[in-house]
Structure formats: structure tokens, C-alpha cells
Amino acid sequence: MNELRFRDVSVRFGGRRRGVTAVDRVDLTVPAGSVVGLVGESGSGKSTLARAAVGLAPLSGGEILLDRRRLPRTPGTDAGRRVQMVFQDPYSSLDPRMTIGASIAEAVPRGTTAAARRAEVARLLDLVELAPERARQYPAQLSGGQRQRVALARALAARPDVIVADEITSALDVSIQGTVLNLVRDLQRRLGLSMLFISHNLAVVRYVSDVLAVMYLGRIVECGPVDDVLGDPQHPYTRQLLASAPQPGGPRPALLGTLTGTKAVLDAAEPTDPHHPPAGCRFHPRCPVGPLVLQRDVCRDTEPDGAAHRHLAACHFAAPRPGLEKQAPLPTRSLS
Template sequence: MSELRFDDVTVRFGRGGRALTAVDGVDLTVPSGQVVGLVGESGSGKSTLARAAVGLAEPAGGQILLDGVPLRHRPGARRPLQMVFQDPYSSLDPRMTVGDSIAEAMPRGARRRDEVVRLLELVGLDADRVSAYPGALSGGQRQRVAIARAVAGQPDVLIADEITSALDVSIQGTVLNLVRTLQRELRLSMLFISHNLAVVRYVSDIVAVMYLGRIVEVGPARDVLGNPQHPYTKELLAAAPRRGSTALPPPDAVADAEPADPHHPPAGCRFHPRCPVGPLIRTDREHCLTLDPTTEADHRLHRAACHHAAGVLRAVGSNPPVLMELKEDSL
């Protein structure tokens, strides 16, 4: 088990007036042996942060550390971080068999044939799938192969990026149960990314909420989801499915206002143009337009990036909706 830490990490794309800061000064720790659920709507920077961790995006600032040592991605070297991608149809080479895809990720010297069979069984697939091509598999089976391939690399940390969003609802719960079981049995640290708070609650020990490239709230899952301090977290909770409801809401169902242009994020609090208790509603909160709440976040409960974290709960309501329990037959 290993600790993964993002220390003031920034990732930028492009140059000049159209440059985009997709991740902006993120501090986040994935403790050893625990699951951190990273949640936020599309475009918040979640996947970019994950890609930076595995070396697919170059940080413009800050450090990514594994057990306190800066990560170095060297060609041919063992990769202590492995990633399972969102789309099972594009994450596997269609010209390679399942067995070859899994074996390719294994360290040198491993007894590959036996290990491939063991990994297939570990993810709930028959050994005869070793000679099958991805085109002959269903989406759920492909995602199981992708998980087996990631585990084959013997990682210290597993990163799962929206791994159920492209799957049929009927099999999402099965894949989530598999991931949770593997994480516990293999004692992996995990960064689990999703737009769905119900899913994150099911698998995570810690929840981090991301908005426009920044972490706006983070803490133990039970605390953050039971006592949210940031209005954005509150809105995400309001959009999550309730107990007894089988309908999943749109992933971006947060307030009526459109998200800000990420090329030109708002000054002050980045959420203020959409905040239900912010300066557009409360005229006495004009400081939200100019003062950055992240500078004092460490002194607030859940490191909430909100000037009025305590007041927000009273204004919005202190009883968050109860999230549905995720089971194989309820997704």
C-alpha cells in the first residue's frame, strides 16, 4: 500500500489568450490503502488530474508524490500507478487478444500464461476468454479485462476514471462490487473518479469535490455527504438519486446557470455566478466577487472553499437528501 499526494498541482493546455488551466493548484492526498472519490461535473478537471498522475499530462507546476517521492515516468520502468479508463471500447487494442493485452502489462519474468488465467478468474471471466478479441466481448466484459490489465501491472495505486459511466445500468453495480472487492483484497490505494455522488459514496472512504479545476471540499465520505459545507456539494447532492428512486439524474444538473468559461474563470469564488446563497442573491456578499476562498480553506471544516461555509448550511438547509444504496439490481 502506498500514499499518493498531489502537492499544488497545476496543469495547463495551450498558450496565450486561449490557454486553459484545467487543474489549478490542487492539493489532494490518497492515503495508503484507502479509496478517495473525486467528484464533479464534466469539465471540472477530474480526468486531467488523473492523467497527470499516470504521466499522460505534464504538470505546469507542483509535484505528484508517491510515498513522499516525486513520481518519475521512465520508459520501460515499472509503473506504480495504473489507470482504468472510462470507455472500455477504446481502452483495449482490437488487434490483440485478451490474453496478450493483459500479459503486455505484466512485469518481466512473470509466468504470463498462468497469471493471465488467474487474473481473468479474479475479475470473474472464464479462462477460455484468453484467446478472444475485444470485439467479441460485451462492454462489461471489456471493462473487466481492462481492470485485469491494470492489476497485472502490480500497481501501488489504481486510478479508476468514470469506469461505469459507459456501461449499461444493469451491470454497473457488478463492476463496482468487483472494484471494491479487488481494492480490499489487493490492499490497493485508489483514486475513484465519477460525476455520480451515489456511486462515489458506495466505494469511497474520502470524498473530494472538484469545480473549475480546484478542490472545493474534501473529507471523510460520511461527513462530506452528511454535512456538506460548500454550496456546490449541496447542489450535487440535490441532483443525486434518492432512496427508492431508480432514475439517475443528468450528471451536470447543478443550478440553472451555465458553468463559467474555464478559459476565463470568475474572480473571487469561482462558483459565485451559480451560487444559490452568493452575491447574486445576497447583496451583502459582494466580497465573494473578489476574494478567493481557497486561501483560507485549510481553516474550515472539510477544507471548504467558501467564505460562508457555516452560513451556507443554514441558508440552504441542513438536511441533505439521503443517497440511494447501490446494489447490483438497483443501478
């Protein structure tokens, strides 16, 4: 097994008065041999959660488990090497003064002979579809797509059980993104890796992922099988992400766009301050089905229970989880 589990994980930066909780009590499981896609807007906490998984962001609370054992917080330990990260910018993650071969060899487990290291570097370069002769080149001599392949090879050199991929195609040309995504999906299936794949692009996530988790303001607000979540999103934030994504044949209709004045009211709403998240549902200051439009006071006062709703959606008005369909509806007040 190589299941990665975040249990009640929190990450906070700064002091008590001016600090910010970037990740707040997150529960998320990356099943063995599966790809979990994590989406959300900039500042939602995706990359911080990824860095916490590899020990680069200190936990303020909770724990991260691999195969039900707590991961060490020191990245260089043998147990910590079982989770490896591929960063967004491959150029900044590779030492420009080291050859490609030396960078990859550095990640090979200790105790390997020099000849075995050279053979392993050649094998890994071939695995990511690069010629072994590239081992003598420097990062500056490669294209962006080639550097990202090297970053993948370097992560695989540690022989990990889990790969954390943080926006690995966002810095690449559109013409290159598809080939890198095909490579990632092929490697994941051939090697049986578990993967946490982070992206803001829903089309990319749908292509590579089995499970989709949606993050907003430090919390997971919806999570389930990728086709189920994208086919029948339960949280208003997920629906807005879908509505804002480019669609063939034109944009999707905006959520509740038929309500008179709804768009103007939402556009005038102030962005949520991550230093002072609102009480109740965190999305309610921007929600098209919440108190800003429909005067639903429960959104301001009570935090939603995701466990009670389909796709674990943290919304009071999401569809109930199968088996809970007969629960009483929550009180609402319509527009006056």
C-alpha cells in the same frame, strides 16, 4: 505504504492568451489502502487530474508523490508502473487486434518467462471473475462489462500500488454496474490497493469510497470522509450536486429554494468561462448563497481559505473547522 499525493498540481493546455488551466493548484491525498472518490461536473478537471497521475497529462506546476517520492513523468518506467489507470471506455483502451491474453500479458513486468506469463494471465482473469479460456478471445467478442473486467486485469498485471479509475461504470448498462462495482471494492480490499475513483454519480462514490473530494473549475472545493461530506455538505456546489442527484421519494428541496426569485436569478446566470475564471470564489457567479443573490462582495474579491473551514470547504460561509468556531463572522449585505 502506497500513499499518492498531489501537491500544488496544475495542468494547463494551450498558450498564455487562449489556453485553459484544467487543473489549478490542487492538493489532494489518496491515503494508503483507501479509496478517494472524486466528483464534479463535466469539465471540472477530474479526468485531467487522473491522466496527470499516470503521466498522460504534463504538469504545469506542482508535483505528484508516491510514498513521498516524486513520480517519474514517463509512464513506461518501473516506478511509473506503480500507478495504473482504468479508462472509461474499455473498448477504446484495448487493442482490437490483440487477444485478451496478449493484452494482459503485455502489462506483466519484464523478465517473466512465457510460461509464467500464461499462468499470470489465467490468474488475473480468474481474479476478475472471467474464465481463463477467455484469453484466446478478442475484445469485440466480449460484452462491455467483460471488457471492463479485462481492463482491470490488465491494470493489475503491472502489480501497481495505486489504481486510478476514471468513470469506469458510466459506459456500462445499469444492470452490469453493480457487479463491476462489487468486484472493484472486493479487489481493492483484498489487494490493499490505494484508489482514486472518479465518477459523476454520488451514489456510486458513496458505495466504494472512504473519502470524498469535490472538484469545480479545476480546484478541490470540499474534501472529507464520504459520510461526513454527504451528510453535512459545507460548500454550496456540493449541496447542488446532492440536490440534483436522484433521490428515493422525490427530489431534494433546492438550496435556498424558499427565497423569492432565487431560482430564476440562478437560471439566468451565464455559465462560467473556464478560459477566464472569475476572481475571488470561482463558484460565486452560480452560487445561491453568494453575491448573485445575497450581495456578498467578499465572494467576488477574496479567494476562500479552505483550511479554515470544515471539510476544507472553499467557501467563506462554510462552518469553521473544529477549533476555529470562535472566529469572527464575515461581513454580509442582505437583499435590498
